[in-house]
Amino acid sequence: MKKKSIVILVIILLLIIISLGVGLFIFYNTKSDLVYSEVYVEAGTSDCDVTEFLKRGEPTAHFTKDSEFDPRVPGDYELKIAWEMPVFGTVTDKTILHVQDTVAPEVQLATDSVDMYVTAQAPSAADLVESVNDVTNCTIDFAEEYDFTKEGEFEASIVVTDEAGNQTVCTVPCKVIEDNTPPEIKGVEPLQFAQGDAVSFKKNIEVVDDKDENPTLEVDNSEVNVDKRGVYNLTYIARDAAGNETKKTTTVKIVSAKISEATEENVNALADAVLADIIKDGMDQKAQAKAVFNWVVNNITYSETAGIDDLYSAAYKGMYYHVGDCTVKQKTAEVLLNRLGIKNMEIEKIRDTRGHYWLLIDIGEGWYHYDPNLQLDGTLIFYWHDADLWAYSNAHKNTHNYDPSKYPTIQ
Missing domain, CATH: 2.60.40.10 (Immunoglobulins)
Structure with missing residues (x-):
């Protein structure tokens, strides 16, 4: 009996060992x-x-x-x-x-080609790349050294490498130009103006260059006093993109002020001379209107003399003699704005002890107040909303009190 029990126990142990082995076998094989x-x-x-x-x-x-x-x-x-x-x-x-990382960087070049003068600063490889898209940091180098100091044409290879060593190579055609010929200034001759004239020193002046299509022109008029009789030196300085420079000097004779007929043609000529000096390329209408505003405020001295109602007579006085009352300032600005094609209209204060005139302008955003007079407290009323003008007028003894029924809606 005892012997039989031992045999049964051994069998059970063997079964347990076998089960554990099978389980472990299944376990490890299931994992892998x-x-x-x-x-x-x-x-x-x-x-x-x-x-x-x-x-x-x-x-x-x-x-x-x-x-x-x-x-x-x-x-x-x-x-x-x-x-x-x-x-x-x-x-x-x-x-x-x-x-x-097996993908090469995506590269966008900053330019399709390089045209430069030997005197210009040589570009780096990075200067010619607009953007790089990659998951890692990248280096930007030329494939070899290129000489940008000698005239010639070649293709520069730009190598963009990421941290995994993937590379993208881009090629940019380069043209290096040698230019030792300075630009030519044409139309320089002695000038004569009357005292107080609005002058344009660049009128009829042309600059040409054999290689640069857009050479620059600078005028040194630091010695010229248009309000004082005398003969002065005036220097023109032209430069091309290669840095070559040409200077030409002429004389400017200022003679006594003369009275000219205030015709539409004469006034428009004066207006165009003013605009040639104050209007720059790229100005929008608001910037142009501000340039006119500043010129009238800074160049026409206020005078309490009798006003002039005629548009061209008043504008002539403002641009030729640089003096006048609010009517002269308003009408001078009106002529200048008209020459620029800026929509405007006159607005009049309700007369009490004294009258006043200014303008409304519309540059496509509705009507705004535009008063090219320096106010007594130093305020400048340029492109003002109607509510702001009323607030100012009410606080300063009705300086700009007007009848709204006579005018279009003001912003």
């Missing part, structure tokens, strides 16, 4: 059969899910808390994946994530 030992992804991947590491579906699979990686950054990451198994509970297996 679920998780890939290595996974490769391209750097810059926005997301990297655990399912990409599994050979088959396992809803409980997940990365362990100590499995940290960034699929946007190249490198090798050792990871652990855990999942639930019947009988054995939570099990884990190891894998390696290889984040690779």
Whole structure:
């Protein structure tokens, strides 16, 4: 009986050992059969899910808390994946994530070609690149050294390299020009103006260059006093893109002021001379209106003499003699704005002890107040809303009290 019990016990132990062996065999084979030992992804991947590491579906699979990686950054990451198994509970297996960078940088050039003079600063490779798109930092270099100090034409290769060694090569045609010929200034001759005349020193002056289509012209009139009789030196300075320079000097004779007929033609000629000096390329209508406003405020001295109602007589006085009352200032501004094609209209104060005139202007945004007179307290009323003008007028003894029924809606 005792012997039989021992045999039964041995059989049970053998069964347990066999079961454990089979279980362990299944356990380890199940682990290795679920998780890939290595996974490769391209750097810059926005997301990297655990399912990409599994050979088959396992809803409980997940990365362990100590499995940290960034699929946007190249490198090798050792990871652990855990999942639930019947009988054995939570099990884990190891894998390696290889984040690779095999994609060359995307490069946008800043220019299709380079045209420059030998005297100009040589560009770097980075100067010729507008943007670079890559998951890593990149270097930008020329494929070789290029000589930008000698005249000639060549193709410059720009090499953009990322941290993984991927490269993008772009080619830019380059033309280096040698220019030792200075520009030519045409039309320079002695000038004569009357005292107080509005003058344009650049009128009839032309600058040409054999290679530069847009040479610059500078006028040095620092010695000229248009309000004082005398003979003065005036210098023109022309420069081309290569840095070549030409200077020409002439004389300006200022004679006694003369009275001219205030005809439309004469007044428009005076207006055009003023505008030639104050209006710059690229100005929009608001900037042009401000330039006219500043000129009238700064160049016409206020005088309480009898006003002039005629448009051209008043504007002539303002532009020729640089003196006048609010009517002269308003009408001078009106003529200048008309020459620029800026919509405007006269507005009149309700007369009490004294009258006053100013303008409304519309540059496509509705009507605004435009008073080219320096107010007694130093205020400048340029492009004012109606509410702001009323507030100012009410606070300063009705300086701009007017009848709204006579005018269009003011902003």
